[in-house]
Amino acid sequence: MTFKPVKKAIFPVAGLGTRFLPATKALPKEMLPIVDKPLIQYAVEEARDAGIEQFIFVTGRGKGAMEDHFDHAVELEQVLTERDKLDDLQTVQTCSPPPGQLAYVRQQKPLGLGHAVWCGRNFIGDEPFAVLSADDLILAEPGCLKQMIEVYNQVGGNVVAVEDVPREHTNRYGILDIESDDGKIAKAKALIEKPDPKDAPSTLSIIGRYILQPAVLRELDKHETGVGGEIQLTDAMASLIGSTDFHGTRFEGKRFDCGSRLGFIEANIAFALSRDDMAEGVSSILKEYG
Numbered sequence: 001m002t003f004k005p006v007k008k009a010i011f012p013v014a015g016l017g018t019r020f021l022p023a024t025k026a027l028p029k030e031m032l033p034i035v036d037k038p039l040i041q042y043a044v045e046e047a048r049d050a051g052i053e054q055f056i057f058v059t060g061r062g063k064g065a066m067e068d069h070f071d072h073a074v075e076l077e078q079v080l081t082e083r084d085k086l087d088d089l090q091t092v093q094t095c096s097p098p099p100g101q102l103a104y105v106r107q108q109k110p111l112g113l114g115h116a117v118w119c120g121r122n123f124i125g126d127e128p129f130a131v132l133s134a135d136d137l138i139l140a141e142p143g144c145l146k147q148m149i150e151v152y153n154q155v156g157g158n159v160v161a162v163e164d165v166p167r168e169h170t171n172r173y174g175i176l177d178i179e180s181d182d183g184k185i186a187k188a189k190a191l192i193e194k195p196d197p198k199d200a201p202s203t204l205s206i207i208g209r210y211i212l213q214p215a216v217l218r219e220l221d222k223h224e225t226g227v228g229g230e231i232q233l234t235d236a237m238a239s240l241i242g243s244t245d246f247h248g249t250r251f252e253g254k255r256f257d258c259g260s261r262l263g264f265i266e267a268n269i270a271f272a273l274s275r276d277d278m279a280e281g282v283s284s285i286l287k288e289y290g
């Protein structure tokens with residue numbers, strides 16, 4: 001059986017990023033660099049490598065730096081050309097998807113992840129789509145979304161990336177209530193947003209990668225609020241179970257929660273160590289502090 005291909009992705013980037021204040025007072029959290037590349041660029045590259053052709057950013061106030069980042073930097077490119085810095089020129093020129101593939105829409109109020117995704121609805125139409133949360137950064141080869149699309153091509157429906165978390169952390173994630181599990185793909189019979197550890201039906205948690213059917217947008221039309229008074233994507237997805245399948249896939253790779261300070265620092269170390277031009281220098285720095 002073949003399923004409609006996933007060609008569109010929503011990047012919800014309208015959050016306030018309060019855990020990174022004051023850095024995020026004027027700078028979008030998604031522009032914080034891991035080594036030398038902003039978080040959002042890792043997410044865009046992961047999506048592009050997975051075959052995504054339309055990139056929909058749900059932005060908010062003060063997020064303009066992201067639009068500039070994915071635009072032509074005419075003066076900079078001119079100076080780099082004049083100075084014959086051709087490697088740097090290529091680096092800045094290959095940041096952006098081709099013209100016409102990027103769209104921006106504003107989420108005027110940060111009412112939750114579900115609301116942010118709903119704000120992108122008019123760009124999605126009647127097609128399956130991906131959602132990538134840039135602050136969940138995943139070191140993986142092939143990229144996490146590409147691995148998910150392989151699973152989607154087998155099972156169709158809705159596919160989320162999952163990983164096991166310590167039970168005491170279930171109240172930070174959407175958690176799967178599992179119907180069946182072959183060790184790689186788990187079929188969900190329910191989804192619970194941020195359950196108390198004692199009530200969590202499993203420890204298999206949804207991380208910031210989703211492949212969703214457009215029906216979820218009709219659920220989000222209802223604007224129902226959940227945990228924290230926010231419009232939760234997990235709740236809208238949960239309402240669809242029964243009429244459409246939900247699978248969680250354990251991806252191969254390592255996820256870093258770059259929305260938290262420790263996760264952000266760990267990601268910087270791990271990504272630097274994974275690079276030939278940085279590994280040696282970073283190891284010797286780490287030994288100094290070990």
Ligand code: UTP
Pocket residue numbers: 012013014015016017018019020029058107109110111112113115116133134135259
């Ligand atoms: P977070 O839960 O990390 O919230 O959002 P946040 O506001 O970005 O950060 P803190 O908790 O205040 O430090 C997860 C993802 O969902 C987006 C965020 O931009 C982030 O990528 N988001 C969240 C929205 O786009 N809109 C929202 O209303 C909420």
